[in-house]
Amino acid sequence: MLKILKYSFYDLMRSRWSYVYFLFYLALGFVLLFLNNDVSKAVITLMNIIIVLVPLIGTIFGVMYYYNSKEFTELLLAQPIKRSSIFLGQYFGVAGSLTLSLVLGLGIPFVLYGLLRSDAIFDFSMLLLIGAFLTLIFTALSFNIALSNENKIKGFGYAVLLWLFLAVVYDGLFLMSLILFEEYPLDNFSLFATMLNPIDLSRTLILLKLDISALLGYTGAVFKSFFGTSLGLFISFLMLTLWTVIPVLRLIFKSRKKDF
């Protein structure tokens, strides 16, 4: 698996898109720090961008890479390599290079600005950790979609729809249900609903870390009392891990049965 990972990773590192992605974050980091003049404020703005953009890029890159490397995959399938190693290697190659672009692209400007001496270092690390999780999750989901759809256009369509659903539509449905069932106690429901969407979960985790939960009123207090505790944090990261592991397992399972 490590060999496949190596080749996929190098392949991506040589492609223009990894640099574009890296340079984008680099520029974003510098611009935000320049405009805000404050690490903590920059982290909040950054969160809003990361929460939406990282899943989108992970989804698009994953689908694109899978379809583009079809030939490579077919070549590998005739070699003495385990099927799961081929797909896992490619998956970790894509997710790894995306995560590297994210961490380096944002890390460099913040470190240069004096992150290591500021209090925001934990919030910032949390942001990067969650960014890495979101990359892993959405790349895995997009690989699953691509593996199940021979038709590229369909695969792309489903992948973008999935992103749209989790990033936008889910929140809409969530809000509507809150309004609809106003009269009922919704604390547990909203906690539960937040846990089921990796994007919402990530957003809540960062918001609460940043100590701006007071802005959220009563819900904020409920959330704080759950996510703020170490048990809540543990369960949240467990959920993010599950969101990563389950699609990866399905990837292994599906790839074993597919004809090429």
Added chain:
Amino acid sequence: MIQIDNLYKKFGKNEVLCGIELDITKGGIIAVLGPNGSGKTTLIKSILGMVIPNKGAISIDGKSIKNQWKYRQEIEYLPQIANFPSNLKVKELVRMIKDLRQCESNENALIELFGLTPFLDKKLATLSGGTKQKVNILLTFMFDSPLIILDEPTTGLDPVALIRLKELIGTEKEKGKTILVTSHIMQFVEEIADRVIYLLEGQVYFQGSLDELKKQTNQNNVEHAIAAIATTSHA
């Protein structure tokens, strides 16, 4: 060498293989023939484990290949359509495959034989169809495995390369290897094949030597003999 037992495979509603029974003994060149869509490539891909059969068993040297992958170390495969990662150079591709297989290879002699030296630093996307096929042949023959599977090896080759390929297949046969080849060029089959397997509608229709095939169909030419099978069975 290869035992295939009651092999079934369908893609959607399309039944491609319906109960293939084959016993391929070690050594010699075996041609797998049949009209388009008769299941030749599916059969080959099943042996390689790229296609997962619905029913039936395949074993190589007495060992079942189901869910196995190490046995592919003993197989060299030339795919029908040479699809390579297009952003790699020929040299890098050769190095990569060597790295993945981790065994002895003699690529330099083959590069010389097919005149591929000027293309080593070119990207695979820029190569012509024939040159790609030569690279394909290079990747297949550079290792020393006891079983060689060639799916339409003559596609796009010029006469010089074709002669070299036939010589190459000949020398590999001398070493006692088993070579499985599919082709629609009957002249090529007649020149190299020792035995013939004829697939029709997903079943083995004929198995034996070329002479037996001619005798059975009352034809003195292989091309006509094959055509005779195809027409009589459809009548």
